[in-house]
Amino acid sequence: MSSLLTPEIMAFVGNKTKPQRELVTRRDIRKYAVATSNRQKKYLNGDEAPPMFHWHLFWDVVELDHLSNDGVNIDSLLPNLPLFKAMAGGVDFEYLKPIFPGDWLTAIRTLTNIYEKKGRSGDLIFYEVLMEITNDKGDLVIRDRRTTLMR
Amino acid sequence: MKYSKENIGDEIPGREYTPNIAQSMLYNASLWNAHRIHFDYEYATREEGHEGLIVPGPLIGDWLHQCIQEWLGDSGRIYSISYSNRLASTIGETLTSGGVITGVDDTGNTAEVEVFVKNAKGEIVAPGSGVVKF
Numbered sequence: 001m002s003s004l005l006t007p008e009i010m011a012f013v014g015n016k017t018k019p020q021r022e023l024v025t026r027r028d029i030r031k032y033a034v035a036t037s038n039r040q041k042k043y044l045n046g047d048e049a050p051p052m053f054h055w056h057l058f059w060d061v062v063e064l065d066h067l068s069n070d071g072v073n074i075d076s077l078l079p080n081l082p083l084f085k086a087m088a089g090g091v092d093f094e095y096l097k098p099i100f101p102g103d104w105l106t107a108i109r110t111l112t113n114i115y116e117k118k119g120r121s122g123d124l125i126f127y128e129v130l131m132e133i134t135n136d137k138g139d140l141v142i143r144d145r146r147t148t149l150m151r
Numbered sequence: 152m153k154y155s156k157e158n159i160g161d162e163i164p165g166r167e168y169t170p171n172i173a174q175s176m177l178y179n180a181s182l183w184n185a186h187r188i189h190f191d192y193e194y195a196t197r198e199e200g201h202e203g204l205i206v207p208g209p210l211i212g213d214w215l216h217q218c219i220q221e222w223l224g225d226s227g228r229i230y231s232i233s234y235s236n237r238l239a240s241t242i243g244e245t246l247t248s249g250g251v252i253t254g255v256d257d258t259g260n261t262a263e264v265e266v267f268v269k270n271a272k273g274e275i276v277a278p279g280s281g282v283v284k285f
Contacts, residue, residue: 028181035178036213037168040221051216051229055209059182070194071185085199088208090235095228 004082004116004123012079017109022057024049026101032056049099054133054142058107075129077111081150083125089147097141105141107133112145125150154255154262154285163222163264165249168214170206172242178210203241208277211236211246215266215279218248227285230261234279238270245271253280260285 026046032053033043043050062073072086099105113128131144175189187194188205195201215234223229240246247269254263261284268277 031177031181035174035181036210036217037170037174038213038217040217040224042225050213051220051232052209052213056181059184061183062185067185069187070198071187071191088236090233091212092231092233094231098228 004125005114009079009081010114012077013111013114015077015111017077017107019106019108020058021104021106024053024057024099024101024103024105028056029053029101046101049101051093051095053099054105054107054131054144057105058131058133075111075127075148077109077129078127081125083123083150085151087149087151089126089149091147092145094143095141096143097135097139099141104136105133106136107131119151122151154252154259156255158252158255158262161252163218163250163252163266165218165247166221167245167247169245170210170242172204175204175207175210175242178207182207182209201239201241203243206240206242206244206246208236211240211268211277212279214246214248214268215277215281218250218266219264219281219283222250223283223285227283230282230284232266232279232281234266234277236277238274238276240270240276246276 029046029049033050038044038050042048066073109129109131112130115126117124126147126149128147132140133142135141179189188199188201189207192204195204212234216229219229250264250266252262253265261282264281264283266279267275270276
């Protein structure tokens with residue numbers, strides 16, 4: 001079987017983003033909690049961030065002309081892949097510390113793996129990204145591992 | 152709230168969600184997610200072959216978290232969770248969350264849970280499992 005994954009593509013494994021530092025605000029927590037139909041007062045009031053709020057905080061603020069026709073941007077960690085349509089795969093999160101308004105958090109993302117599989121409707125490429133989120137004291141707050149598949 | 156091995160098999164209550172396009176728009180805007188399958192009906196159905204506008208996968212992932220966190224209230228936290236988006240759901244469908252306790256450690260301080268979001272046909276669209284600390 002010929003591989004879609006050339007040595008040039010595989011050389012991107014280990015790539016890291018620059019640290020991204022963001023401020024947690026009460027208003028952003030409230031918007032996220034409302035948009036997700038959360039019912040717990042501490043989240044709706046913005047007193048504490050609900051789990052998964054970090055997806056809001058660290059989603060790339062992509063410029064409009066960097067979006068492709070489907071409205072998606074290609075992850076800056078990735079090489080050019082021969083398959084383009086992204087689908088959510090699995091995630092694995094560890095929540096080590098709570099998040100409150102006023103916290104400054106920093107995320108670094110690392111491309112940890114790329115592999116391919118034969119799917120029912122053709123070839124699939126999977127890639128895995130680890131995001132580590134720390135506070136200003138250097139404590140790990142969240143460890144987020146994601147698998148995305150391209151078809 | 153105190154848990155022991157006798158609680159293994161207990162159900163974790165869930166709830167129903169019927170996401171509409173306004174919710175999907177607000178959620179995706181809060182992330183900065185412009186994927187057209189969530190708001191452009193023509194694109195979602197013609198270009199990508201979906202049956203309608205797609206409910207964002209991580210929104211369903213959030214509902215798995217809510218299922219656990221509402222059950223815990225202020226007496227515990229989610230320590231870890233894994234889930235996957237297995238089937239697409241369309242805007243207007245009613246989805247239902249729920250779960251079960253699958254393990255409790257000897258001290259009663261840590262439990263393992265399984266959670267799910269199902270569609271109206273009873274298919275699990277997103278299965279998950281997690282560890283909680285009381």
